[in-house]
Amino acid sequence: MKKQPTLPATQTPHMLDFISHSPAQTERIGQRLGELVAPGDVLLLMGDFGVGKTHLVKGAVRGLGSSDLVTSPSFVLINEYQTQAHPRKLTIYHVDLYRIDDPHELAGIGLEELWESQGVCLIEWAERAEEWLPADHLTIYMQHLAETKRVLRFVPHGVRYQQLVNAFKDEAFG
Numbered sequence: 001m002k003k004q005p006t007l008p009a010t011q012t013p014h015m016l017d018f019i020s021h022s023p024a025q026t027e028r029i030g031q032r033l034g035e036l037v038a039p040g041d042v043l044l045l046m047g048d049f050g051v052g053k054t055h056l057v058k059g060a061v062r063g064l065g066s067s068d069l070v071t072s073p074s075f076v077l078i079n080e081y082q083t084q085a086h087p088r089k090l091t092i093y094h095v096d097l098y099r100i101d102d103p104h105e106l107a108g109i110g111l112e113e114l115w116e117s118q119g120v121c122l123i124e125w126a127e128r129a130e131e132w133l134p135a136d137h138l139t140i141y142m143q144h145l146a147e148t149k150r151v152l153r154f155v156p157h158g159v160r161y162q163q164l165v166n167a168f169k170d171e172a173f174g
């Protein structure tokens with residue numbers, strides 16, 4: 001049985017919760033986040049099947065300034081998108097680890113090179129990789145509440161991601 005993620009019970013001062021009422025709203029949340037993401041950032045998306053991880057990524061890719069088509073990389077593991085030169089030229093790595101049963105399978109694939117690069121990493125089913133991922137990152141937990149209602153929880157790990165969540169709060173609610 002694969003583990004089903006749930007929202008972490010612990011509260012940290014920088015975390016942020018909100019509700020999405022539609023796929024379009026989840027994309028807009030992703031877009032706002034994408035507008036604040038910087039080269040080298042790592043965002044982990046955790047949550048059950050069909051909770052909306054790929055929709056959030058779609059918005060984030062748009063917010064980063066790419067018009068590339070976002071598709072689910074469930075079979076290929078990694079999709080790459082490019083942003084235009086303006087405002088900044090970047091590579092976005094969209095990773096889906098659903099098919100990884102054991103984190104050891106990740107050895108030798110070269111995923112580390114992605115987060116050591118100046119690209120941006122958006123990783124679905126990141127719970128499959130457990131402690132193997134970089135210590136500093138933003139985790140986005142998503143959970144079903146109803147047919148089109150989802151709860152999203154941003155949990156930053158490390159100062160850079162606390163700043164990112166605070167900047168998001170200022171933009172969204174400030």
Ligand SMILES: Nc1ncnc2c1ncn2[C@@H]1O[C@H](COP(=O)(O)OP(=O)(O)OP(=O)(O)O)[C@@H](O)[C@H]1O
Pocket residue numbers: 020021022023024025026047048049050051052053054055056072124147148149150
């Ligand atoms: N508030 C919502 N936010 C996002 N998606 C929603 C919402 N309400 C309904 N949906 C629907 O849920 C589905 C989410 O699909 P999506 O591919 O984004 O999920 P996923 O988490 O990436 O799934 P998987 O685990 O298979 O990768 C879509 O069919 C979308 O229309």
Ligand SMILES: [Mg+2]
Pocket residue numbers: 053054072124
């Ligand atoms: Mg997906």
